[in-house]
Structures are given as structure tokens and as C-alpha cells.
Amino acid sequence: MQSFLEIFDIYLLEAMVNGILLGGVLALLALGLNLIFGVIDVTWICYAELVMIGMYGMYYLVSVYHLPYWAAAPLCILLVAGLGAALHAIVIAPLLSAPPINQLLATGGVLFVLQSFATVAFGIEFRNLGIRLPVLALGEMHFSYSRLLAFLAAGIGMITVYLFMTRTFTGTAIRAIAQDRQIMALMGVDTKRIYVVTSAIGGALAGLAACLLVLQYDVHPFVGLSFGPITFLICVLGGLGNFVGGFVAAFVFAEIISLGGLFSDLEWGYVLAFAFFIAMMFVRPGGLLTRRS
Amino acid sequence: MTTMLELRSIDAGYASFQALFGVSLDVRPGEAVGVIGPNGAGKTTLMRVISGLIRPRKGTITMEGTNVLATAPHRIVSLGIAHVPENRRLFPRLTVEDNLKMGAFMPSARAKYDDRLAFVFDLFPRMKERRHQMAGTMSGGEQQMCAIGRALMSDPKLLLLDEPSAGLAPVVVQQVFELVKRIRSGGLTVLIVEQNVQQVLKVVDRAYLLEAGTIRESGTSAEMLASDTIKQAYLGV
Numbered sequence: 400m401q402s403f404l405e406i407f408d409i410y411l412l413e414a415m416v417n418g419i420l421l422g423g424v425l426a427l428l429a430l431g432l433n434l435i436f437g438v439i440d441v442t443w444i445c446y447a448e449l450v451m452i453g454m455y456g457m458y459y460l461v462s463v464y465h466l467p468y469w470a471a472a473p474l475c476i477l478l479v480a481g482l483g484a485a486l487h488a489i490v491i492a493p494l495l496s497a498p499p500i501n502q503l504l505a506t507g508g509v510l511f512v513l514q515s516f517a518t519v520a521f522g523i524e525f526r527n528l529g530i531r532l533p534v535l536a537l538g539e540m541h542f543s544y545s546r547l548l549a550f551l552a553a554g555i556g557m558i559t560v561y562l563f564m565t566r567t568f569t570g571t572a573i574r575a576i577a578q579d580r581q582i583m584a585l586m587g588v589d590t591k592r593i594y595v596v597t598s599a600i601g602g603a604l605a606g607l608a609a610c611l612l613v614l615q616y617d618v619h620p621f622v623g624l625s626f627g628p629i630t631f632l633i634c635v636l637g638g639l640g641n642f643v644g645g646f647v648a649a650f651v652f653a654e655i656i657s658l659g660g661l662f663s664d665l666e667w668g669y670v671l672a673f674a675f676f677i678a679m680m681f682v683r684p685g686g687l688l689t690r691r692s
Numbered sequence: 693m694t695t696m697l698e699l700r701s702i703d704a705g706y707a708s709f710q711a712l713f714g715v716s717l718d719v720r721p722g723e724a725v726g727v728i729g730p731n732g733a734g735k736t737t738l739m740r741v742i743s744g745l746i747r748p749r750k751g752t753i754t755m756e757g758t759n760v761l762a763t764a765p766h767r768i769v770s771l772g773i774a775h776v777p778e779n780r781r782l783f784p785r786l787t788v789e790d791n792l793k794m795g796a797f798m799p800s801a802r803a804k805y806d807d808r809l810a811f812v813f814d815l816f817p818r819m820k821e822r823r824h825q826m827a828g829t830m831s832g833g834e835q836q837m838c839a840i841g842r843a844l845m846s847d848p849k850l851l852l853l854d855e856p857s858a859g860l861a862p863v864v865v866q867q868v869f870e871l872v873k874r875i876r877s878g879g880l881t882v883l884i885v886e887q888n889v890q891q892v893l894k895v896v897d898r899a900y901l902l903e904a905g906t907i908r909e910s911g912t913s914a915e916m917l918a919s920d921t922i923k924q925a926y927l928g929v
Binding site for chain 1: 769777783796798802
């Protein structure tokens with residue numbers, strides 16, 4: 400009886416830690432989405448597809464052109480940053496004053512374009528980087544290095560964004576524009592440029608997420624469906640546009656998935672997490688951290 | 693003395709109505725000029741046309757000879773024009789210091805950021821105390837100081853003040869205008885739009901009376917104070 404309880408605790412602890420590790424990457428994705436919504440007031444429905452393109456980028460750079468992973472990652476981040484800026488310039492900017500439904504439909508269109516493009520260009524086979532990172536064994540617990548690396552890199556990415564937003568002039572302008580768009584010109588801020596920079600940062604975060612996800616999962620044209628909806632749920636759970644809320648919600652969600660999967664099949668973890676989300680929408684529709692008005 | 697700011701025959705308005713009809717005015721370097729008039733006269737529209745927030749339909753605006761209308765709105769501040777908008781328009785969830793930082797966004801101001809910050813904190817010691825406080829949590833008077841400070845961060849030549857006394861208690865209004873006097877003594881040129889005729893005429897050299905989008909009268913503040921129309925309509929005499 401005693402030993403059974405001990406093992407139970409170990410698995411619980413392992414699941415909790417894995418939840419935190421998973422939460423790191425989800426928080427990164429949520430940050431990118433929240434940034435775009437909070438600043439430009441547009442939702443990139445195709446955000447997960449940007450990550451998918453980044454994952455293909457990593458696949459080609461590493462498996463086909465044989466760049467080392469550490470060299471390919473910065474290139475991937477730059478690629479998706481450019482993709483984000485292009486998405487804004489070509490699709491979003493002309494629609495800034497259009498009804499929100501049009502903006503949603505346009506980015507939805509980009510979602511299908513990217514999925515179809517990937518299908519035609521890369522085929523539907525599952526691709527893998529073929530990099531197998533070892534597993535860290537701490538007593539009875541096992542943690543994959545790829546997850547640990549992902550957590551660390553996501554953390555560094557988010558801290559970098561935080562420092563950029565608080566210490567630089569452009570970062571402060573990005574925070575300001577979300578609060579009062581109209582007077583930005585009075586301070587010499589070109590709002591169009593700020594939007595492009597913000598879109599590039601959102602793209603860069605998606606690129607970083609792509610580098611981390613590609614270590615753990617296979618890439619195929621529809622891989623975005625695996626984490627796209629979850630990213631949205633997390634952002635809404637934390638309050639759309641609320642950076643801190645999204646951060647907290649990502650870890651809450653990841654823990655529920657991880658712990659829920661502990662007691663039964665892995666899929667039940669997701670069921671519990673989505674059920675939690677639905678319940679929260681009744682109790683706190685504005686997000687986890689909003690005050691009840 | 694050459695003019696610093698020159699407006700000629702400005703027609704301006706919004707989609708549904710015209711607010712300014714053939715407005716012309718001058719501001720000379722080192723002057724303080726007031727634009728007084730009732731609610732809805734077009735005073736705020738006038739400020740916005742100068743700072744580029746809206747474009748006029750007709751007329752010309754030059755600042756030290758440069759055509760303001762040919763300058764992109766976000767570059768007008770680099771001509772030396774700083775606008776303190778109506779109702780302050782601080783960024784409520786940024787700290788005082790971040791708000792001031794935004795005032796120094798343009799490249800030439802960034803280079804002087806530390807000096808300008810020291811200057812503004814010297815002028816407004818209370819801002820220095822509250823530098824890490826969220827701007828939205830301050831009182832109306834403090835927000836007005838912060839908004840003026842933010843405009844001063846760009847080291848402007850011309851300061852546009854839109855209704856600085858709006859929503860403030862009389863004691864605070866006094867303080868704000870004392871401040872304007874202090875800023876002027878440093879050589880700054882000021883254009884103030886105000887409903888509080890008594891207070892503004894004490895501070896400015898000249899004033900224009902704007903009613904229903906046109907300039908009805910203009911003159912030195914002494915002349916305006918003595919004018920019958922103004923006495924009856926605005927000073928309750």
C-alpha cells in the first residue's frame with residue numbers, strides 16, 4: 400500500500416512538471432496571438448498555419464539542406480517574422496477599417512491558402528526532423544529534453560519580448576497604441592510602421608514556437624489544427640488581448656491536460672480541459688483574471 | 693518679427709458638417725496667443741488641423757515657412773509643434789515615465805531624452821514622485837501636468853494647449869496657468885484654446901475670438917478684456 404502511494408505521487412509530480420513544460424510553448428503561442436489582437440485589434444485565425452509553415456521551413460533547412468539545428472532556428476524565426484509582416488501588409492492593412500467579420504474571413508482565407516499551399520508544395524506525408532533528443536531521468540520520473548528545451552526557449556522568448564516592450568521606445572509605442580490609437584501621430588509615431596513591427600514580432604514568436612514544436616511533433620499540412628484551436632481557447636480563457644491572462648491560462652490549460660491524462664487516456668485530458676473552458680465561459684466570460692463586474 | 697505659425701483661409705470640418713470657415717491667424721515667436729469662444733465654436737477642430745489630426749479642405753498652414761499640409765501627420769511634431777489634446781489623452785495603463793517617454797519618441801527627441809526628462813521633472817516635481825504610477829490613477833490636475841510634460845519632452849518650439857482647464861477645480865486651473873506662465877518665460881511659444889476667458893486672457897499677449905467657425909474679433913488681451921462683446925457674452929459684465 401505504502402509503495403503504491405509513493406509511485407502515485409511520483410507520477411503526479413511528473414505529470415505536473417510535464418504540464419508546466421507544455422504550458423511554456425502554449426504561453427508562447429498565446430502571447431503572439433494576444434499581441435496582434437491587443438495592438439492591431441485583429442485576430443489572425445491563421446496563426447497556427449504560420450507555425451506550420453515555420454515547421455516545414457525547419458524540416459527543409461535541417462533534413463534537406465543539412466543545416467545544423469542551431470543555425471536553422473534563427474533563419475526560421477526570421478522567415479516567419481517576414482511572413483507575419485507580409486500578412487499584415489497584404490491582407491490586414493487594407494482591411495483595418497472594414498467590419499471585423501471581414502477581417503476574420505480574410506485571415507480564414509489565408510488559413511486555407513496556407514494549408515493548400517503546403518499540401519501542393521510539400522505533400523501530405525508526415526515529416527520529421529529525425530532529431531531524437533534523450534530523456535532526462537530523475538528517479539522514477541522521465542522528462543524529454545525536447546520538452547525541457549522548448550520550455551526554456553519559450554521562456555527566453557517571452558522575457559525578450561517583455562524587455563523589448565518595456566525598455567525600448569518602439570516597444571512602449573506598441574503598448575501605447577493599444578490604449579489610444581488616435582493621438583499616436585502627435586508623438587511622431589507612424590502607426591502603420593508600428594503595426595508592421597508588431598506583426599513581425601507576432602510572426603517571430605510563431606517561428607520560435609515552430610522551432611520548438613518540430614522537435615516533438617511531425618509536420619504535415621494540417622498540423623495547425625492540433626494546436627490552433629487550443630491557442631484560441633487559451634487566449635479567450637485569459638481574456639483576448641490580456642497578456643498576463645493568456646500566460647496564466649496557458650499553464651492552467653496545460654496542467655489540466657497533463658493531469659487529466661494521468662488518470663485515464665491522454666485524450667481525456669483534453670476533454671477535461673475543454674470542459675473547464677466551457678465552464679469558465681459561464682463563470683468568467685471576460686477571462687480568468689477579470690474582475691466580476 | 694517673422695511669423696512662426698501662419699493659418700490662411702482654413703476651411704475644415706468632419707464628414708457631416710463644416711466646423712471652420714475661412715479662419716486665418718498668426719502666432720509670432722515667443723508669443724502666447726489665445727483662441728477663445730463658446731462650446732462648439734470649432735476651437736478643438738482648429739487645434740487638430742494645426743497638429744495634423746485632421747486635414748483642412750481649403751487653406752494653408754505654414755510653420756516657420758514649412759508647409760504643414762504637405763507634411764505627413766506623424767512628422768508634424770518634428771516641425772516643432774507639440775499638441776496637448778483636449779481631455780489630456782494620457783495612456784492610462786502606462787506609467788507617468790512611459791507617457792513622458794512617448795513624448796520623446798521622435799529621433800531628435802530620443803537623443804535628448806535624459807535632458808528633457810530632467811527638465812520636465814524639474815518643472816513638475818510631483819511627476820518625479822509619481823514616475824512609476826499608472827497615469828490613469830492620477831487626479832485631473834496631475835494628469836494635465838503629465839500631458840503638458842509629455843508634450844514638452846519633444847523640445848517643441850510651439851506648444852498647442854487645448855482647453856487645459858477643462859474638468860479641473862478652480863484652484864488647479866490657477867496652478868495650470870501659473871505653469872503656462874513659467875513655460876513661457878523659458879521662451880516657448882504657446883497657442884491656447886480656452887473656454888475660461890478670464891484665466892486665459894491673464895496669460896496670453898493676444899487673443900482671437902472664434903464663434904461658429906469664424907474669427908469675430910482679435911487683439912491684445914487688454915483690448916479683448918475691454919471689448920464690449922466679450923464683456924457681455926463671456927465675462928458676465
